[in-house]
Amino acid sequence: MTENKIYTHKIEKLLPSLGVVVFFAALAVAITGSLWSTLIILIGMTGLLIYGEKHGQVDRAYIRVEERRSSTLTVLIICIVLLPFILKGNSYFLHIAVMAGIYAIVALGLNFQIGSMGQVNFAPAAMFGVGAYTSAMVTVRLGASPWIGLIAAMIVTAGMGIVFGFPALKTRGFYFSLVTIALQTIFILLVVNTEWLGGPNGIPGIPAFSLFGQSLKKSGMLLGTPIPYQMNYIYLTFTLLLLLIVISKRLYSSRIGLAWNAIEEDEIVASTQGINLTKVKLLSFSIGSVFAGIAGSLYAHYTSFIGVEDFDFNKSLIFICMVLLGGMDNPIGVTIGAIMLTVIDEKLRIFADYRMLMYSIILIVVLVVRSQGLLPKRNRKYPLGEEN
């Protein structure tokens, strides 16, 4: 091997970690910069992916990451730890990052239905709301710890997921989507008209999470500089996000994930392969809803105030866009999609009333250029038998 080759080989080994660093740098620029820098990053990312796919580089990148999983993960964790400092400790920028993490969790859960099973669920915001309201009620009305609220939110959303999933057993395609739109509307009306749930006024004064007797809502001091409390939530949210990405990836390569894909392709054929449709479908809704429930609980205890407008139909559409833009059935893609859209949504505030218009235009352009989403689904790998 010539010296030059050894050198390229070494660089190749470093590429996954370098990729993570570049992604976080881009994220920091997107959050702190102007709308234009965010858009340039989105365009650059899309262009890079299209170019990479044409030259087979995307597949190679996946393989490289898998080869050097532990070092990539370490770099990723370091980047998350450093993220608040890169964002200059500005509480608004940190807030965007926290929201991006929370929305990414909802999108990951929604992906089990839309991405894996091809059932377009128009009620993810309702499920996000169920989690937030459960957690808020348990803490505000019953005075329990927010951690108990989080667990309660997970349990309630798991059950509600099964309720929301029931129509999927009997209806398909458009009909199912219509039913979920109805469920979303019912949720909003139910909350607005129930005094006990705060009605149209929402629920104020939701306590924050606390760890080791320290409230996460307390700003701290580090080396003489004040650190906004949002930093604590970045760590909490991204830790959970990382965990849920790992769970999503595991589910994708498991039999369950494969069964979801089979149902998307053809339900009847799936049942002739021995798949229990009822169980597998309800599982998708239940697990997906637990994700939304976790995010809802985080949101409630982060903002300390929740109102019904945080969980309306528009929010549901945005969650669906995150899955579509990021790439169906690819947890990493969905996470990137969710983060990008959250940041863009914030940056578009300069357009005031025209914000949704601009948002839609960006979405249309990206999806026309790259209809399969930023990072589409990947082939599964199976262990090889012994060659004979």
Place this chain on the structure above:
Amino acid sequence: MLLELSDVYTKYGQIPMLQGVSMTIDAGDAACVLGSNGAGKTTLLKTIIGIVKPFQGSLSYRGENITPLPSHKIIQRGIAIVPEREGLFPGLSVDDNLRLGAYYEKDKYALAQRKEEVLAIFPRLRERISQQAGTLSGGERKMLGIARAILANPQLILMDEPSLGLAPALVNEVYGVIKKIKEEKKIALLIIEQNAQKALDVVDRGYIMQKGSIIGSGSRDELSENEIVKSSYLVS
């Protein structure tokens, strides 16, 4: 006795389909059902695997009454199906399709071993293992359907018109494989066919179906001499 249908009646909405079908298949046995379009052959298969439920009569598999069971439970008992056409998952890779054939196998390594054996019979599928099933040619799809069924390790494979839509050379290839399964793997077969010539080459006995009823049955030689079979299905 592996599979037994006794006096099965089914209907689609108000339209009667099967009208009192009775048949038996023994372990390691190979039988065919000959019949023209609309005779109810495919309905028969759907009834066996529980997609269509009979309103009268019963089915039993290895002595167990499987009439009320949902499809996935019947499949789990050891029946696999090679569907006529749209039976694959075209958007998934060949590998995924094979994995789904043995959905109930939890041991990844035992499965990999079995897959190796199956791919030895179908070398073409090995070349296409990471391709989407929808990109395969008609013959390759049929092979994938059969490979997937074998991978499930069943005692009985139901085949819906394995020769349909294939060039004569491919028909021979497919039937060559079917013969191999029967002889080497000792799996019982129930083949639904219109191509009586090919089917009768492989099976031990058969049934003739018309308008939802069995109108005749017999051993391979008896069927080859049967007047109905000769006039309707053995036009050469």
